[in-house]
Amino acid sequence: MRIASVRAIPLLVTLDEPQRTGVATYTRLATTLVEVRGDDGTVGYGECLARYSPRIWAAIVDDLLAPLVVGADPFDTERLWTVMFRDLRSFSGHSRGMLVEGIAGVDIALWDLKARALGLPLYALLGGATRTELAAYGSSVMVRERKQMEADAAALVERGFRAIKVKIGVGVAEDVGNIRAIRRVIGDDVDLMLDANGAYRAAEAIDLARRVEGERIAWLEEPVVADDLDGYARIRAATSIPLAAGEAEFTRFGVRDLLARRILDVLQPDVARSGGVSETLKIVALAASHHVAYAPHVGFSAAVCVAATLHLAAAAPTFLTYECIYTANPLREALARVPVGGPAQLRDGRIPVPAGPGLGIDLDPEVLARHRITDW
Numbered sequence: 257m258r259i260a261s262v263r264a265i266p267l268l269v270t271l272d273e274p275q276r277t278g279v280a281t282y283t284r285l286a287t288t289l290v291e292v293r294g295d296d297g298t299v300g301y302g303e304c305l306a307r308y309s310p311r312i313w314a315a316i317v318d319d320l321l322a323p324l325v326v327g328a329d330p331f332d333t334e335r336l337w338t339v340m341f342r343d344l345r346s347f348s349g350h351s352r353g354m355l356v357e358g359i360a361g362v363d364i365a366l367w368d369l370k371a372r373a374l375g376l377p378l379y380a381l382l383g384g385a386t387r388t389e390l391a392a393y394g395s396s397v398m399v400r401e402r403k404q405m406e407a408d409a410a411a412l413v414e415r416g417f418r419a420i421k422v423k424i425g426v427g428v429a430e431d432v433g434n435i436r437a438i439r440r441v442i443g444d445d446v447d448l449m450l451d452a453n454g455a456y457r458a459a460e461a462i463d464l465a466r467r468v469e470g471e472r473i474a475w476l477e478e479p480v481v482a483d484d485l486d487g488y489a490r491i492r493a494a495t496s497i498p499l500a501a502g503e504a505e506f507t508r509f510g511v512r513d514l515l516a517r518r519i520l521d522v523l524q525p526d527v528a529r530s531g532g533v534s535e536t537l538k539i540v541a542l543a544a545s546h547h548v549a550y551a552p553h554v555g556f557s558a559a560v561c562v563a564a565t566l567h568l569a570a571a572a573p574t575f576l577t578y579e580c581i582y583t584a585n586p587l588r589e590a591l592a593r594v595p596v597g598g599p600a601q602l603r604d605g606r607i608p609v610p611a612g613p614g615l616g617i618d619l620d621p622e623v624l625a626r627h628r629i630t631d632w
């Protein structure tokens with residue numbers, strides 16, 4: 257088989273209700289999908305992490321990456337990843353950022369295409385399923401009035417989640433109050449993670465961590481911005497709460513530096529950002545060599561990223577827990593004809609891994625058309 261075409265599909269939706277983290281308020285969600293078509297008619301889909309202006313990523317895919325892979329054998333994923341990465345680095349001088357997210361979209365589509373061509377679920381090509389059901393946590397109780405956050409947390413436990421994550425970062429005192437209130441509401445048997453999205457300076461994060469150490473926090477995620485590795489080191493030395501990060505990293509090279517500092521307990525690469533399936537496999541292996549668990553990031557991504565994440569999680573021996581997003585996002589909830597990886601799929605606190613060929617999802621063309629940016 258040869259690759260006949262590579263095509264970007266930029267998508268955008270307006271949310272009915274804004275969603276607020278400690279550092280940003282989202283009124284619209286975007287993503288860019290990648291469709292790779294083989295000359296035998298087999299089609300694979302990938303996704304680039306594209307939070308805004310998804311046409312930027314579409315241009316990267318259509319203008320820069322497609323010419324590098326059209327005509328090639330789609331089974332050459334390792335070679336094609338290297339061709340894309342080296343070419344972009346050589347011509348543009350960039351080896352991080354949107355270019356790597358573009359590569360991620362193409363790479364995921366190639367893996368989907370390969371697995372579909374073989375009639376196998378993607379995890380079978382990744383070494384087989386270590387597990388077919390994933391431990392999962394409800395993500396995330398967004399920043400709202402405290403009473404509403406308490407109600408949101410209680411609702412997640414009611415739905416069957418045995419672990420939940422809460423957005424923090426609005427101020428240490430208010431966060432501490434929110435965390436204590438939510439711990440009271442959910443009881444002692446539910447795991448509680450905190451995500452600051454890099455809102456704090458190290459001293460503030462240390463203050464917060466010390467004040468909530470008695471609340472049995474499973475991890476503190478991105479307490480400071482990703483670039484502040486010294487800040488992570490200070491926080492780690494000052495608290496017994498495990499630290500999590502990695503959603504802001506792009507390739508094995510960034511992750512290598514993060515791991516070398518011995519500041520993390522949990523690594524959270526996002527397959528749609530960190531170079532796709534090919535690169536995430538390397539990142540997870542690198543983390544394993546440092547005894548750091550793999551807890552994939554999904555965030556506001558769409559159904560293609562979710563499905564690829566489920567397969568990687570199924571295959572990875574060091575997988576810890578899956579980020580099951582429950583907040584509204586039509587790009588995640590409605591894009592696949594049969595939804596995967598959402599709270600509606602939760603059984604006994606676990607999420608099943610799709611078993612169909614490729615990513616195990618079929619995209620709904622009507623939903624694609626509805627959200628597609630048409631002046632592209």
Ligand SMILES: [Mg+2]
Pocket residue numbers: 451453477478503
């Ligand atoms: Mg996060």
